[in-house]
Amino acid sequence: MQNSSGETREIEVRFLDIDKEKLVEKLKSLGATDKGEVMLEEVIVYDKEEKWMNEKRFVRIRKSGDTTTMVYKEHMPDATDDATNGAIEVEFQIGDLEKAILFLEKIGLNPYRRQQKKRHTFELDGVTLDIDTWPRIPTYVEFEGPSMGVLQSLAAKLGFDWSTVMYEDPRYVIEKIYGIPVGSMRWFTFDRFE
Numbered sequence: 563m564q565n566s567s568g569e570t571r572e573i574e575v576r577f578l579d580i581d582k583e584k585l586v587e588k589l590k591s592l593g594a595t596d597k598g599e600v601m602l603e604e605v606i607v608y609d610k611e612e613k614w615m616n617e618k619r620f621v622r623i624r625k626s627g628d629t630t631t632m633v634y635k636e637h638m639p640d641a642t643d644d645a646t647n648g649a650i651e652v653e654f655q656i657g658d659l660e661k662a663i664l665f666l667e668k669i670g671l672n673p674y675r676r677q678q679k680k681r682h683t684f685e686l687d688g689v690t691l692d693i694d695t696w697p698r699i700p701t702y703v704e705f706e707g708p709s710m711g712v713l714q715s716l717a718a719k720l721g722f723d724w725s726t727v728m729y730e731d732p733r734y735v736i737e738k739i740y741g742i743p744v745g746s747m748r749w750f751t752f753d754r755f756e
Contacts, residue, residue, distance in 0.1 A: 572649050572706050575713055576728040576735065579700040582693055586682070588720055594686035600626050605659070606675045607666050615745060618731065621671060623662050626681075632656050637731050649731075677750040689716050694732075697752050699740045702728075 590596065607621040608614040618637040623630065633653035656662050663673045680695040689707035705713045717724055728735060736744045749756045 572651060573708070573710060573713065574649070574704055574706040576702050576704050577717070577722050577726060578702045578728060578735065578739065580693070580703050582682070582695075582701045585693065585703060585720070589684045589686060589691065592686060592719070594684040594691070597683035597685060599680060599682040602626050602679050602681050604677050605663055605673050606677065607671050608674050610670055610672050612672065612674070621666065623656070623659055625659050630656050630659050630662070632662055675744070675748055675750060677744075678752055687716050687719070688712055696732075696736065697750060697755060698742060699736060702735070
């Protein structure tokens with residue numbers, strides 16, 4: 563949801579270690595809109611002191627096909643449900659990834675990590691479902707929608723057990739669930755892992 567200042571507030575949850583083929587088949591049988599699959603190339607940017615890293619905020623530059631976007635993202639507990647992490651975002655399109663990196667360096671920010679993931683996106687019942695495949699971890703699905711009730715309803719429709727839902731952000735999932743120290747890595751791509 564976008565407010566008058568251009569910020570959006572998203573509600574998102576994840577289900578880990580999914581069977582992608584079965585989920586895609588189920589989504590198609592329910593009439594979901596298939597938005598396609600793309601490789602996302604991202605650069606994660608923090609402040610020079612890297613305080614943002616612990617504050618769960620960052621700038622991300624993302625290249626997806628011919629489109630490049632920049633977003634400021636700040637994760638925070640939802641005011642209505644302490645267990646739910648929501649996020650505030652300010653996102654816009656840019657023309658050139660490398661110039662954006664240079665610009666951010668010049669104003670004192672630190673391009674910290676390059677990363678990749680494959681994303682297959684569907685839309686169903688007002689919810690965006692992103693099936694994400696990162697390097698070296700099992701594929702998971704992220705539900706993003708207007709309310710927790712809508713997400714719960716769709717999860718039930720798709721056969722997910724809500725007791726297994728993850729509210730945490732991708733970095734938490736990669737580090738704490740799968741044991742990959744992505745927060746201290748400079749490259750988290752399919753061909754470079756350091």
